[in-house]
Amino acid sequence: MSITSLPFFVFFALSLALYYLLPKRCQWGVLLGCSLVFFGLSSPAYTVVYLALGVIATALCARGIARARENGSSGRARAALAVGLAVDLGLLAVLKYTGFFLGNVNRVGGWTGLWGPLPVPDLLAPLGISFYTLQSVGYLLDAYWDICPIQPSVWKTALFVGYYPQLTSGPIARYRDMHERLYAPHGFDSRRVAFGLQRMLWGIFKKLVISARAGVVANTVFADPAAHPGFLVWIGAALFTLQLYTDFSGCMDIVLGISECYGIPLPENFRTPFFSRSVQEFWQRWHITLGAWLKDYLLYPLMRSRPFAGLTRWLREHVGKKAARQLPSLLGMLCVWLLIGLWHGGSWKYILGMGLWFWGMIAAAQVLAPVFRKCIRLLKIRTDAFSWHLFQSLRVFVLVVVGNVFFRADSLSQALGFLRAGLLPRNPEIFFDGSLYALGLDRPDFLLLMACILLLVGVSAVQERGSVREQIARQNLVFRWLIWFGLLFGVLVLGQYGPGYDPAAFIYGQF
Amino acid sequence: MSRTEIFARLTQVFRDVFDDESITLSETTTAADIEDWDSLSHIMLLSSVEDEFGIKFDMRAVQGLQNVGAMVDLIGSLSA
Incomplete structure (x- = not known):
């Protein structure tokens, strides 16, 4: 059900x-x-x-x-x-x-x-x-x-x-x-139940209006990447990441909303992950409870185990303090990432593609941190500026999109073929010649999807400052009702039940 | 082992783990006071402290650590 x-x-x-x-x-x-x-x-x-x-x-x-x-x-x-x-x-x-x-x-x-x-x-x-x-x-x-x-x-x-x-x-x-x-x-508690229902409604909107539309484009591109080369591949991959996020976080909004109605708060699983400045931070804000579980019950005991303590000691004595600090933690994280891959499913595309890719990105960031710091100093980059944060978040988004290609593809070889099809894109004309409206969504639906993405970014920006529902609850009655009824009508009128959409399937439900 | 001695050895462990010779510890030092003290380096820190003092923290004790002062108390009680 x-x-x-x-x-x-x-x-x-x-x-x-x-x-x-x-x-x-x-x-x-x-x-x-x-x-x-x-x-x-x-x-x-x-x-x-x-x-x-x-x-x-x-x-x-x-x-x-x-x-x-x-x-x-x-x-x-x-x-x-x-x-x-x-x-x-x-x-x-x-x-x-x-x-x-x-x-x-x-x-x-x-x-x-x-x-x-x-x-x-x-x-x-x-x-x-x-x-x-x-x-x-x-x-x-x-x-x-x-x-x-x-x-x-x-x-x-x-x-x-x-x-x-x-x-x-x-x-x-x-x-x-x-x-x-x-x-x-x-x-x-009527207020608590109302808050729970509001959260459920937002989750349903994310799932039925945004995720379902993004999924139609992603399905079209992933079904035949060779026919959608260059930028089209990346649009399909980016929209799959959006589909995954709105599907899973939408599901969490519904789940947490349901539980809130019973008066039983559950732990949050997402904290606006696409505002992260690094891949490591992204994974501290995406599927939070899985990351925390692996840290506490796998990484922590592993790194405090005798073999790891022995390895650290050996590295300190024979290689140096820096290696003793970095190598055991990288090895521990590798175990965690391989297990994250395996947990997502019995397939090498998850283990090697997802697990190794994200571990590689985090490991590279850790090992190259002094080089990056030096570059930032040399180029006199202001790291507290919004533009730098924006650049970092876009960089994280691109790296996550690449990792998610392995998640979405049918096999490891298909994922690699998909990435090859997107290598060195030379077709910028697709943004102007109507190709975007031939990916399963017509022009109004595609533009609606873009508008929803802007809405999602706006809501996420407000979320960074605190509970959106609390902030809406402080508004006047008419404005509050406009928002919640607008959202309800949005679901009823714009909810997607068309081709490529299965209402029974939440992506993370398969795990 | 006296608290002063524990503090001195612990300071050296912190400096090694965080690769920062300028670190000085007080009773009230917390993760917020040291830039790179995140959850991963915390695990490395605990392993290094265990190694330095020849002790083994149990999870219950580790969960209750509020600051460096509490860590010093715990090291003192385990190595007594």
């Missing part, structure tokens, strides 16, 4: 009515029931077994960790953690990556002729497994590190893992931030 479909809105309205009409002590039970219904309506029924298995293992192992700590047995706590991680990560690995693994085994078998093709089972992973697994693993590690309380109830753990608004696309929440909000009683 797509969260932008009419059945979902009916489901959401009913859930909200139940949530506030039933006694407050039942509220978390209502959310758990809604989550089960949502899962049942969105995913084949049998996949709930995988979800249940993960929830039960997580809940029992967290309890095992707590009991072992009470008895002073660190060995048992470690064993309980290992079992929990093995079940959660094992389910993810088997259900999502078996095809990728066996596909590579078969490829190697084909090259070497040592073994014949192995059958690749068609396993269906439950909805949102990549998101809820990370949430469960984070909870188990926090429990082991004694930095979060333990939830004794399996049902309440099930709500934390499977809370339906965040189930399909995140954000990846932490139990220590969520437990008080998730199970606490919430009284009806």
